[in-house]
Amino acid sequence: MLTTQQLEGIKQLQQQCEQFDTIELKLNLDMLHERKDDTLDFFVWQENELIAYLALYGFGTSVEVCGMVQPDARRQGHFTRLWQVAQEVIAHKGFQKVLFNAPGVSESAKGWLSGQPCKYSFSEFHMVWSAKELDELTDIALRDATIEDKDFETALDADAFSLSSEDAESYYNERLSRQKERRYIIEVNGSAIGKIRVTRSYGESYLSGFAVLPAYRGKGYGGQALQTIVKTEIPTGNSIKLDVETKNDHALKLYERIGFIQQQRQDYYEVHLNARVEG
Incomplete structure (x- = not known):
């Protein structure tokens, strides 16, 4: 567990x-x-001031670095x-895939990454909802997910996000402890057809x-x-945000129709675990 001093140092x-840098870091x-x-x-x-920080975020057999x-x-x-020490932890924990996460407009991040043995993988847009009149809806219902929904949620994660069954289950188990996260099941005529999660923290949903x-x-249920x-x-007054892969045109158009607008881009770079980092 991080200490109060560490958390305050990270925020500052x-x-x-x-x-x-006029950027937005994805520090979760x-x-x-x-x-x-x-x-x-x-x-x-x-002198009691944090001047450099690196974090690992594990998702099944993958780990993100920010x-x-x-x-x-x-x-x-x-x-x-810091990255040299972090690699030892990554190897010890057995992660198989490593992704660096960097703001797309960060010149300092690009400069550092240009000297590392990594390759560009994909990008995401950070999107925020801008006030817009919404439709009156009657075809779908939302309910809180329960432990009985585990198989449905993990199978859907594996299909939708190209995860192995093992990674999907590991990811599900890890998220159960997140106190600020609420999981919903999307239903049509009483049958589960989808899911979504909402995390409320620091003035954001x-x-x-x-x-x-x-x-x-493609039938309008997702919208x-x-x-x-x-x-x-x-009603919470929070800003409502999400991330979407830049190549996912269908999802981008759906979010934009509802009122989400693009903000900064996050770029992801993959590095091989057995690569030696220079610098």
């Missing part, structure tokens, strides 16, 4: 980097607050040293894990479910 460093602060494994975070402190360095402390090798069974896609979720979250 994030603010410094985002303001200096809600996940950091619920960390139970203290081997996934790596720090460089200078980090930042104080503007005045860059080009001193801090992030490279973040939507994730949205998927519909293949037989029910109705998203609008229903948006209507549920509007």
